[in-house]
Amino acid sequence: MTVEAFAPAKINLTLHVTGQRADGYHLLDSLVVFADIGDRLTLAQADDLSLAVNGPRAAGVPVDGRNLVLKAAALFGAGQGAAIRLDKRLPAAAGIGGGSSDAAAALRGLAALWGRDLPGPEAVLSLGADVPVCLAPGPVRMRGVGEEILPAPALPEFGLLLVNPGVEVPTPAVFKGLVRKNNAPMPELPGWASAADLADWLAGQRNDLEPPARAEAPVIDAVLAAIAATPGCLLARMSGSGATCFGIYADRAAAERAAALLRETRPDWWAEAGAPYSL
Ligand SMILES: C[C@](O)(CO)[C@H](O)COP(=O)(O)OP(=O)(O)OC[C@H]1O[C@@H](n2ccc(N)nc2=O)[C@H](O)[C@@H]1O
Numbered sequence: 001m002t003v004e005a006f007a008p009a010k011i012n013l014t015l016h017v018t019g020q021r022a023d024g025y026h027l028l029d030s031l032v033v034f035a036d037i038g039d040r041l042t043l044a045q046a047d048d049l050s051l052a053v054n055g056p057r058a059a060g061v062p063v064d065g066r067n068l069v070l071k072a073a074a075l076f077g078a079g080q081g082a083a084i085r086l087d088k089r090l091p092a093a094a095g096i097g098g099g100s101s102d103a104a105a106a107l108r109g110l111a112a113l114w115g116r117d118l119p120g121p122e123a124v125l126s127l128g129a130d131v132p133v134c135l136a137p138g139p140v141r142m143r144g145v146g147e148e149i150l151p152a153p154a155l156p157e158f159g160l161l162l163v164n165p166g167v168e169v170p171t172p173a174v175f176k177g178l179v180r181k182n183n184a185p186m187p188e189l190p191g192w193a194s195a196a197d198l199a200d201w202l203a204g205q206r207n208d209l210e211p212p213a214r215a216e217a218p219v220i221d222a223v224l225a226a227i228a229a230t231p232g233c234l235l236a237r238m239s240g241s242g243a244t245c246f247g248i249y250a251d252r253a254a255a256e257r258a259a260a261l262l263r264e265t266r267p268d269w270w271a272e273a274g275a276p277y278s279l
């Protein structure tokens with residue numbers, strides 16, 4: 001038996017940092033969506049647990065026990081086997097939860113392979129704060145340190161552009177650079193009639209990690225400016241702890257035109273277009 005699992009990019013459309021726990025972890029309030037841009041996993045029955053990583057973004061990704069796929073498998077079924085292949089397409093340490101989404105996709109695949117129920121959000125939090133939200137990809141409001149997954153209103157159709165300048169930004173350094181930790185949460189989520197309506201509402205919200213990430217990686221300024229300058233861009237903002245930034249467009253076709261333009265003007269950057277993804 002072979003199982004396939006898709007690991008979509010996670011995008012924080014908003015990311016409000018609202019406090020800090022005694023253990024140092026920050027309290028968040030974030031509107032999270034996923035894109036139909038991501039890594040692909042293939043899982044096959046085997047006596048032992050193994051992982052092979054290939055694909056255009058495999059360079060530098062650990063293949064040993066440090067890989068979140070193997071950590072997830074060990075947490076879920078100590079001693080159980082599976083042969084896992086990871087086709088790595090998302091940049092790492094990029095604010096789009098690549099490793100977390102791989103871990104969650106591995107758990108979905110292993111649950112199918114081993115005939116078991118998926119673990120709950122609290123049980124997988126130790127793998128990473130972004131793993132719970134990646135377990136069942138779709139638009140949600142994420143709170144707590146990442147373990148509170150709340151429903152979000154239905155989203156309108158829109159196009160998404162993801163752009164990464166090739167600079168890895170370590171998440172702990174960005175949180176450390178926060179000047180203020182008790183910022184306002186999001187208001188009640190209103191519901192949006194169109195992509196323009198959603199972008200207008202998002203413009204009044206924030207990613208509180210953007211200023212410290214820009215200090216860490218000043219190229220983020222150029223990425224945001226380049227996205228904002230593409231025809232049809234309704235909003236440009238950073239995701240997670242950066243450096244990946246996203247653009248919102250009326251539809252996928254507009255996002256694809258922007259991606260083509262950026263690949264021409266900035267061939268050294270990673271630019272991919274897509275649309276929201278739900279499992
Ligand atoms: C910034 C986000 O991407 C937003 O979705 C996530 O909160 C980060 O998720 P992640 O990379 O899976 O995070 P983890 O691997 O658990 O933590 C990396 C580091 O980020 C910081 N961290 C992370 C999550 C959180 N709520 N508060 C934090 O302060 C901690 O310094 C931690 O050591």
Ligand SMILES: Nc1ncnc2c1ncn2[C@@H]1O[C@H](COP(=O)(O)OP(=O)(O)OP(=O)(O)O)[C@@H](O)[C@H]1O
Pocket residue numbers: 060061062066067068069091092093094095096097098099100102103128130169171240241
């Ligand atoms: N499957 C994996 N894919 C990518 N990186 C991995 C994986 N497993 C472990 N790692 C390690 O995790 C680090 C962070 O990578 P990841 O892509 O998860 O970060 P991120 O995009 O910043 O995530 P987040 O948005 O959750 O902060 C990498 O530098 C890498 O060494």
